[in-house]
Amino acid sequence: MMPAAELYPVNNPIGDFIRSIFPAHVALLLNGLLALLSLMALVGSLGAVLIYLERKVSAHFQLRLGPMRVGPHGLLQPLADGIKAIFKEILKPEGADTFIFFLAPLLPVSAAFLILAIIPFDHHLQVADPAGGVLYVLGVSGLSIFGILLAGWASNNKYSLLGAMRSGAQMVSFEISLALLMLLIVMVSGSASLRDIVLSQQGTIFDWWIFKLPFLGILAFIMYLIASTAELNRTPFDIAEAESELTGGFATEYSGIGFAMFFLGEFVNMFVSASLITTFFLGGFHAPLFGLPVIDPLLNMIPGFIWFFAKAFFIIFIYMWFRWTFPRVRVDQLMYLEWRIMLPANLLLLMLAGLFVAQGWAG
Numbered sequence: 001m002m003p004a005a006e007l008y009p010v011n012n013p014i015g016d017f018i019r020s021i022f023p024a025h026v027a028l029l030l031n032g033l034l035a036l037l038s039l040m041a042l043v044g045s046l047g048a049v050l051i052y053l054e055r056k057v058s059a060h061f062q063l064r065l066g067p068m069r070v071g072p073h074g075l076l077q078p079l080a081d082g083i084k085a086i087f088k089e090i091l092k093p094e095g096a097d098t099f100i101f102f103l104a105p106l107l108p109v110s111a112a113f114l115i116l117a118i119i120p121f122d123h124h125l126q127v128a129d130p131a132g133g134v135l136y137v138l139g140v141s142g143l144s145i146f147g148i149l150l151a152g153w154a155s156n157n158k159y160s161l162l163g164a165m166r167s168g169a170q171m172v173s174f175e176i177s178l179a180l181l182m183l184l185i186v187m188v189s190g191s192a193s194l195r196d197i198v199l200s201q202q203g204t205i206f207d208w209w210i211f212k213l214p215f216l217g218i219l220a221f222i223m224y225l226i227a228s229t230a231e232l233n234r235t236p237f238d239i240a241e242a243e244s245e246l247t248g249g250f251a252t253e254y255s256g257i258g259f260a261m262f263f264l265g266e267f268v269n270m271f272v273s274a275s276l277i278t279t280f281f282l283g284g285f286h287a288p289l290f291g292l293p294v295i296d297p298l299l300n301m302i303p304g305f306i307w308f309f310a311k312a313f314f315i316i317f318i319y320m321w322f323r324w325t326f327p328r329v330r331v332d333q334l335m336y337l338e339w340r341i342m343l344p345a346n347l348l349l350l351m352l353a354g355l356f357v358a359q360g361w362a363g
Contacts, residue, residue: 019031039113053313053316054320061324082260088257093157097154107144107146116272120285121304122308133197134194134197137276138179148168148171151164152250157253164250166239170237178228194279197284221281224277230338234270235324270319274319277315
């Protein structure tokens with residue numbers, strides 16, 4: 001079989017064009033700037049798209065229409081909300097730590113932005129591919145936890161502090177399960193590079209890690225889905241901002257653009273989480289081939305980034321489905337789920353996957 005690096009070389013027509021007409025150092029700077037602007041455009045557009053989808057999905061689950069007045073079928077409602085947030089007065093509580101209060105909303109969005117930089121959206125659509133990409137993801141994702149903890153502490157409000165403490169305990173706890181599940185994929189794929197993990201799943205749909213490990217892959221996928229839902233602070237694990245208990249949790253004292261940044265960070269991090277699930281379990285940008293000579297060539301004609309976004313948005317729909325289906329769990333139930341069920345199950349799963357690798361059954 002041709003090596004993965006030769007089968008799918010990393011190149012980009014736009015980057016190659018810039019390198020052909022500018023000196024090397026100028027081309028490097030221009031390509032970096034172009035990649036940065038592309039990620040900024042992706043983050044900004046994702047916020048609007050996902051907020052609109054959340055409203056429409058929840059509306060249809062509840063047999064209603066959702067926003068309909070601003071733009072056709074309510075398409076411009078996120079834009080109207082963004083304009084309102086920008087011009088709304090920013091209030092700071094008396095006694096709050098000014099610098100940290102305004103710094104905190106930037107951290108969750110920054111974490112999502114940094115992780116998106118190493119996501120392989122297609123064969124040639126990846127800003128960077130560090131050899132330790134999984135370690136990078138685990139390190140950078142901690143910025144979201146810091147942002148929430150700092151917001152609760154700096155607000156000088158007991159409800160904000162309680163929400164931040166809940167969120168910190170929840171996110172740190174489930175981070176362990178996520179790390180173990182990522183380690184499982186690193187072990188069976190033989191690499192911590194996200195691009196290599198995707199390329200290890202090339203072939204048919206049965207070469208994706210969700211199916212390639214008999215039963216264990218599906219179990220790992222389900223556990224990752226549960227742990228990532230808790231990591232995102234989404235229902236049924238939204239105890240950090242439980243409105244009926246804590247008013248608004250860690251974001252109680254935020255208004256205007258500060259609250260909008262937390263809101264944007266939540267939705268963009270949801271896409272990041274869905275992208276990681278797509279990368280680890282669903283073949284990344286690979287088409288869902290079935291080994292059928294008639295259908296497979298047609299599926300391969302569709303660009304890889306379209307398959308990637310289709311898979312990621314399917315996972316996002318599942319997140320939204322969870323939110324409008326399950327009731328909120330109690331704090332003690334949430335911790336019991338992680339420390340008494342998820343963590344032992346993940347350790348057992350890791351050992352079984354190690355047995356598969358040792359016997360050569362995962363290749």
